[in-house]
Amino acid sequence: MLMQPINSNNALSALHCLYVGGTGSGKTTAVKLLPTTKATDQILFWDPHEDYSGKFKGRIVRRYKSFTKFFKAAIAGRKTQSGFKIALTVPETRENFLRFCEIVKALGDGKHKKQLHAVCEEVPQVTESLGKEKGAYGWLLAVGRKFGIVVHSVGQRVVEMSKTTLSQSIYKWVGMQASIKDAMRMAEECDIPLKDIKALKKLEYFYKSPGIGNVEFGKLRV
Numbered sequence: 001m002l003m004q005p006i007n008s009n010n011a012l013s014a015l016h017c018l019y020v021g022g023t024g025s026g027k028t029t030a031v032k033l034l035p036t037t038k039a040t041d042q043i044l045f046w047d048p049h050e051d052y053s054g055k056f057k058g059r060i061v062r063r064y065k066s067f068t069k070f071f072k073a074a075i076a077g078r079k080t081q082s083g084f085k086i087a088l089t090v091p092e093t094r095e096n097f098l099r100f101c102e103i104v105k106a107l108g109d110g111k112h113k114k115q116l117h118a119v120c121e122e123v124p125q126v127t128e129s130l131g132k133e134k135g136a137y138g139w140l141l142a143v144g145r146k147f148g149i150v151v152h153s154v155g156q157r158v159v160e161m162s163k164t165t166l167s168q169s170i171y172k173w174v175g176m177q178a179s180i181k182d183a184m185r186m187a188e189e190c191d192i193p194l195k196d197i198k199a200l201k202k203l204e205y206f207y208k209s210p211g212i213g214n215v216e217f218g219k220l221r222v
């Protein structure tokens with residue numbers, strides 16, 4: 001059995017973030033450019049398509065194609081107070097994704113000086129229910145905050161995402177949507193006028209923070 005997370009700390013806030021937009025809308029670019037993570041953060045990437053190769057916020061991304069090596073590197077990183085960027089590239093299956101999430105869970109520590117960020121690319125490919133999220137991914141979203149875990153869920157279509165992903169990700173990046181159904185759903189979720197979401201172009205976005213009407217517009221500069 002894997003290690004278990006330690007030091008449950010109810011004082012920690014939920015900071016999970018969702019990035020939704022059609023292909024090429026700018027989700028991955030948003031993860032790279034927005035201050036939702038910092039250069040000095042400890043970050044693990046579920047990255048089956050190597051979207052985070054090279055540097056992330058100026059820091060080298062170390063990539064592993066085996067769970068064992070990835071886990072060892074992540075444990076070693078968590079034993080320090082320094083930032084790290086470690087990506088896992090394995091076949092994009094639900095089983096592998098849940099294994100990645102188990103590793104993130106195992107490294108949770110509510111008393112650690114550094115939060116543990118988990119960037120999860122294209123979650124609809126590896127999740128199966130629109131309802132309650134099961135398994136370690138659901139745990140990260142629902143309970144992870146108490147152990148200092150911050151989940152960044154990325155996906156092209158909100159209509160293919162689970163309720164848990166939507167409700168637990170209290171920060172939302174809304175890019176150009178793939179369909180009217182997705183646009184309507186994000187309009188309702190974020191209380192943004194539908195016509196404004198429909199008007200979004202590539203790299204333009206709304207960013208929704210907790211609280212009513214807490215929405216800002218922006219454009220990513222690549």
Ligand SMILES: Nc1ncnc2c1ncn2[C@@H]1O[C@H](COP(=O)(O)OP(=O)(O)OP(=O)(O)O)[C@@H](O)[C@H]1O
Nearest residue numbers: 021022023024025026027028029030156202203222
């Ligand atoms: N370094 C760059 N220079 C110029 N254009 C870029 C650069 N990086 C990304 N882009 C452009 O920015 C847009 C957004 O790309 P990005 O990869 O962030 O989209 P995405 O929403 O993650 O798409 P997907 O769902 O296919 O992964 C794309 O149209 C891409 O062509």
Ligand SMILES: [Mg+2]
Nearest residue numbers: 027028029051
């Ligand atoms: Mg992308």
